Amino acid sequence: GTRRDGEMGNRLLESCGKAVTPACMAYTLGSGPDPSPAIGAQHCITKVELSVCATSLLDRDVASKSDPFCVLFHEVDGNWVELGRTETAVNNLNPVFGVKFQVDYHFEEVQKLKFAMFDEDKCSTQLYEHDFLGEFTCTLGVIVSNKKLHRPLILANGKPAGKGAITITAQELSDNRIITLTMCGKKLDKKDFFGKSDPYLEFHKQGEDGKWMLVHRTEVTSLHVLCYDYDNDGGHDFIGEFQTTVTKMSESPSPLSTYNGLKSIMDLICFAFTCFTVMMLIVFYPQVGIDFTASNGNPREPSSLHYINPLGTNEYLSAIWAVGQIIQDYDTDKMFPALGFGAQLPPDWKVSHEFAINFNPTNPFCSGVEGIAQAYSTCLPHIRFYGPTNFAPIINHVARFATQALQQDSAAQYFTLLIITDGVISDMDETRHAIVLAAKLPMSIIIVGVGNADFAAMEFLDGDSSVLRSHTGEEAIRDIVQFVPFRDFRNAPKETLAKSVLAELPQQVTQYFKQRNLSPSNTVPE
Numbered sequence: 001g002t003r004r005d006g007e008m009g010n011r012l013l014e015s016c017g018k019a020v021t022p023a024c025m026a027y028t029l030g031s032g033p034d035p036s037p038a039i040g041a042q043h044c045i046t047k048v049e050l051s052v053c054a055t056s057l058l059d060r061d062v063a064s065k066s067d068p069f070c071v072l073f074h075e076v077d078g079n080w081v082e083l084g085r086t087e088t089a090v091n092n093l094n095p096v097f098g099v100k101f102q103v104d105y106h107f108e109e110v111q112k113l114k115f116a117m118f119d120e121d122k123c124s125t126q127l128y129e130h131d132f133l134g135e136f137t138c139t140l141g142v143i144v145s146n147k148k149l150h151r152p153l154i155l156a157n158g159k160p161a162g163k164g165a166i167t168i169t170a171q172e173l174s175d176n177r178i179i180t181l182t183m184c185g186k187k188l189d190k191k192d193f194f195g196k197s198d199p200y201l202e203f204h205k206q207g208e209d210g211k212w213m214l215v216h217r218t219e220v221t222s223l224h225v226l227c228y229d230y231d232n233d234g235g236h237d238f239i240g241e242f243q244t245t246v247t248k249m250s251e252s253p254s255p256l257s258t259y260n261g262l263k264s265i266m267d268l269i270c271f272a273f274t275c276f277t278v279m280m281l282i283v284f285y286p287q288v289g290i291d292f293t294a295s296n297g298n299p300r301e302p303s304s305l306h307y308i309n310p311l312g313t314n315e316y317l318s319a320i321w322a323v324g325q326i327i328q329d330y331d332t333d334k335m336f337p338a339l340g341f342g343a344q345l346p347p348d349w350k351v352s353h354e355f356a357i358n359f360n361p362t363n364p365f366c367s368g369v370e371g372i373a374q375a376y377s378t379c380l381p382h383i384r385f386y387g388p389t390n391f392a393p394i395i396n397h398v399a400r401f402a403t404q405a406l407q408q409d410s411a412a413q414y415f416t417l418l419i420i421t422d423g424v425i426s427d428m429d430e431t432r433h434a435i436v437l438a439a440k441l442p443m444s445i446i447i448v449g450v451g452n453a454d455f456a457a458m459e460f461l462d463g464d465s466s467v468l469r470s471h472t473g474e475e476a477i478r479d480i481v482q483f484v485p486f487r488d489f490r491n492a493p494k495e496t497l498a499k500s501v502l503a504e505l506p507q508q509v510t511q512y513f514k515q516r517n518l519s520p521s522n523t524v525p526e
Contacts (some may be wrong), residue, residue, distance in 0.1 A: 134161025139328030293342035324369030
């Protein structure tokens with residue numbers, strides 16, 4: 001279910017320049033010897049630091065400029081709950097906030113966030129006491145997948161907040177050690193006409209895009225330190241700066257290290273080094289495979305698993321929506337290839353085990369989850385459910401493209417195949433062999449079983465209880481299959497299904513790249 005081979009090859013080569021077709025995941029490639037294939041699900045939770053800056057904010061003050069601060073909310077049971085606030089930037093319409101937000105990142109969940117800007121008017125914690133400057137709402141997944149997200153601010157009435165815009169940068173926090181810096185300045189320039197300078201420091205770290213970003217903790221090895229004279233009107237006077245590295249400071253022959261920069265001399269005392277692991281940038285190529293075999297029943301009859309009820313859904317559509325709503329956050333164009341298998345197709349009514357459900361074999365991509373659902377519903381009246389239920393063809397189809405990614409020299413590209421089936425499988429030996437071979441590739445398989453059939457075969461393919469072997473006896477070098485029976489989640493919130501379906505994926509991704517000693521790509525999406 002991909003574009004033509006040549007086009008897909010180009011897409012693979014250009015993937016580092018694409019702002020993530022799921023997923024840019026914040027998971028750390030561990031160190032040390034690689035363990036044997038993992039048994040059982042391991043839920044990965046990563047703490048992500050969000051840095052916020054804004055430009056061209058509305059000026060709500062008469063005698064001076066706005067004094068903005070940012071408030072972060074997350075959605076809990078349909079309500080917005082405050083997570084934290086930045087400091088107030090005095091007289092500044094283009095603030096770069098030093099206070100960061102730390103959020104637990106769950107890849108398998110939809111985590112809705114709202115960033116709201118206010119102009120501080122009073123010494124009050126009540127937000128209604130301050131002027132509203134605009135807001136931006138998205139999911140944490142969108143931020144993580146882009147790493148650096150720039151969007152316009154919107155007012156409560158849905159209109160633009162002037163030219164106001166917000167930039168959010170995501171960084172993984174994988175180390176909780178603390179850098180302690182004791183500083184003093186000597187012979188600093190006098191910037192005030194009356195009185196002495198009121199100096200303060202800014203620490204910037206260099207990002208993957210080469211740009212400097214304000215931080216509170218120096219969590220990478222390259223540092224840019226600036227000294228300013230603070231003025232109440234926001235027009236802070238620049239005193240001096242210097243650039244150094246963590247290595248230079250940690251290798252200093254004495255606790256007292258001196259750095260010269262422009263007209264300033266900085267004394268840094270008592271420095272402790274901390275390692276920081278940057279978040280992974282991985283482009284995902286998700287694909288969907290749908291079972292159209294006769295064992296599902298006549299789609300025109302309510303007893304069929306493919307019957308679309310008066311509410312416009314069935315278990316197949318529910319599975320597509322549950323998983324799709326997660327992964328679509330990690331794809332800028334939100335174009336997903338969708339395949340069907342086990343049906344007879346017009347006009348000659350031959351059985352196919354890897355056909356595009358939009359009936360466009362050269363471009364099987366559907367626009368977002370809505371596009372997949374629409375293509376699925378549209379194709380049902382035009383095909384004949386048949387058989388047998390063969391998984392191997394569609395697995396091998398995706399594996400052919402994953403093989404091309406073996407040439408990558410960094411952790412950049414990974415393929416996922418979502419198979420939705422009623423559980424009756426015909427080519428078990430061929431499927432086992434295909435999975436064992438696919439385990440060597442940057443690829444994972446998610447199987448959602450619908451209906452009430454015996455899913456023993458699916459549970460066998462999922463290597464949680466034992467290592468999967470092919471019919472020739474070859475062992476899978478890692479577990480790449482996650483099976484979930486839909487019936488266990490019929491009466492549960494849809495988010496619960498998504499969490500279970502995607503539970504093993506982060507572990508599978510990091511295990512693959514760790515086995516191949518590949519580190520994340522340093523490319524930052526535009």
